[in-house]
Amino acid sequence: MKIYLVDGTYELFRNHFGAPARKAPDGREVGATLGLLRSLLMLLATPGITHVACAFDHVIESFRNGLYPGYKTGAGVDPDLLAQFPLAEEAVAALGLVVWPMVEFEADDALASATARFKHEVGVAQIVICSPDKDLSQLVSGSRIVGWDRRRDILLDEVGVVEKFGVRPQSIPDWLSLVGDAADGFPGIPGWGEKSAAAVLAKYEHLEAIPADPHTWPRAWRSTGPRRCCSASLRRCARMYPCRKRSPIWHGRAPTRGSTRSATGWAMTSSPGGFPGGARAEGGSAKQCSSSVNTYELFQGE
Numbered sequence: 001m002k003i004y005l006v007d008g009t010y011e012l013f014r015n016h017f018g019a020p021a022r023k024a025p026d027g028r029e030v031g032a033t034l035g036l037l038r039s040l041l042m043l044l045a046t047p048g049i050t051h052v053a054c055a056f057d058h059v060i061e062s063f064r065n066g067l068y069p070g071y072k073t074g075a076g077v078d079p080d081l082l083a084q085f086p087l088a089e090e091a092v093a094a095l096g097l098v099v100w101p102m103v104e105f106e107a108d109d110a111l112a113s114a115t116a117r118f119k120h121e122v123g124v125a126q127i128v129i130c131s132p133d134k135d136l137s138q139l140v141s142g143s144r145i146v147g148w149d150r151r152r153d154i155l156l157d158e159v160g161v162v163e164k165f166g167v168r169p170q171s172i173p174d175w176l177s178l179v180g181d182a183a184d185g186f187p188g189i190p191g192w193g194e195k196s197a198a199a200v201l202a203k204y205e206h207l208e209a210i211p212a213d214p215h216t217w218p219r220a221w222r223s224t225g226p227r228r229c230c231s232a233s234l235r236r237c238a239r240m241y242p243c244r245k246r247s248p249i250w251h252g253r254a255p256t257r258g259s260t261r262s263a264t265g266w267a268m269t270s271s272p273g274g275f276p277g278g279a280r281a282e283g284g285s286a287k288q289c290s291s292s293v294n295t296y297e298l299f300q301g302e
Contacts, residue, residue, distance in 0.1 A: 001050060001051055001123060001124060001125060002048070002049070002050075002051065002124075002125055002126045002127070002128055003051045003052075003053070003114070003118055003124055003126075003127045003128070004043065004049055004051065004052045004053075004128045004130055005052075005053055005054075005055070005111045005114055005115065005127065005128070005129050005130060006040070006043070006052060006053065006054040006055070006130040006131070007055065007107055007108075007111060007129075007130060007131030007133060007136070008036070008054040008055055008056040008088065008089075008092065008099070008107060009055075009056050009057040009107045010131050010132070010133060011036050011039055011040075011054075012032050012033070012036050012056070012081070012084065012085065012088050013032075013081065014035075014151065015031070015032040015033075015034075015035025015036050015039065016031070016032035016035075016078065016080075016081045016084075018035065019031050019032060019034065019035030019038075022034055028083065028087075029080040029083070029084065030084065030087065032081055032084050032088070033084050033087050033088045033091055036088055036091075036092070037091055037092070037095070039150070040052075040054070040092060040095060040097070041095070043130075043150070044095070052097050052098075053097060053098040053099070053100065053114060054092050054097050054098070054099050054100070055099075055100040055101075055102060055107035055108075055110035055111050055114075056085055056088065056089050056099065056100070056101045056102065056107055057085070057102055057106055057107045058085055058086070058089065058101035058102055058103050059074075059102075059103050059104075060072065060073060060074035060077065060082075061073055061074060062102075062104060062105050062106045063104055063105060064106075068185075070185045070186070070187070071184060071185045072183065072184050072185045073185075085101075086101075089101045100114075108133065108135055108136060111129055111131070111136060111139075112136070112139055114127075115127050115129065115139050115145060119141070119144070119145060125144075126143070126144055126145070126146065127144065127145045127146075128146055128147075128148050129145070129146070129147045129148065130148050130150055131147065131148075131149075132147070132149040132151070132152075132154075133183070134165075134172065134176060134181065134183075135172070135173075135176070135181070135184070137156065137161050137164075137165065137169055137172045138169045138170060138172040138173055139169065140156060140157060140158050140160075140161050140169045141158060141169065142157065142158050143157045143158070147161075165194075165198060166194070166195065166197075166198025166199070166201075166202060167197075167198050167201045167202055167205075168202075168205075170205065170206075171201045171202075171205050171206065174197075174201055174205075174206050174207045175194075175197050175198065175201055177189070177207065178192040178197040178201075178207075179192060179193060179194050179197050200217075203218070
């Protein structure tokens with residue numbers, strides 16, 4: 001089987017700006033939620049898709065705001081959109097999907113945690129992360145864990161990540177720290193562009209491994225822009241962006257959304273720990289959601 005992990009926050013934003021506005025009988029704006037449901041129903045109607053979960057940023061702010069003051073917030077987000085998050089979570093759960101509404105942490109962390117939990121399951125042939133978010137490219141592995149931009153119908157495997165960014169998946173957090181990521185509020189480091197960052201990280205993989213003295217770099221790089229600000233900029237990058245999303249893993253409790261046995265093949269049980277059998281995913285930064293003690297496990301025997 002294949003597991004499809006949907007970035008509900010991205011889908012809700014996309015439909016807020018792309019779907020027609022609609023009002024509920026009580027006057028609330030619900031256009032983004034309706035667009036999201038249409039999108040998910042199309043996904044569920046696709047032959048072979050049986051196991052789906054959806055994660056939302058129930059609260060836009062997260063623990064990363066305490067690590068870096070410039071990190072993204074809910075400021076400037078349309079109130080009509082923010083007000084639809086609880087409604088969207090309930091509506092998606094009503095479809096029979098497992099829903100993770102994240103509070104202290106982010107939807108990205110829930111998707112990364114599910115990937116870490118299920119990637120070694122014998123019965124899982126592939127995990128498809130339904131999001132174009134560059135952060136999530138770090139989770140891609142071979143052709144078993146892939147990213148899928150549903151809007152443009154682009155599937156990104158590990159070879160595709162290297163072709164697109166010039167680095168392997170494990171270097172994506174470092175690459176974004178250097179070139180910047182406007183979606184998360186990272187301005188990047190002056191003097192570093194996509195090509196120069198890719199060239200350096202292709203050799204050293206992570207920021208911490210790049211020699212502070214540019215004179216020790218390969219000769220071909222020494223005349224590039226990053227050379228002129230190498231030592232200072234790398235130290236500044238490591239200091240400014242301690243919240244680089246390097247394989248974020250949520251160790252917290254699972255939310256209460258979801259059905260006891262959903263139409264998409266997930267089951268919800270009451271074991272502690274945040275994942276099937278109380279297991280905890282390994283690595284990365286802890287991600288916790290203040291909610292119930294329910295956990296989700298793949299329903300076996302379908």
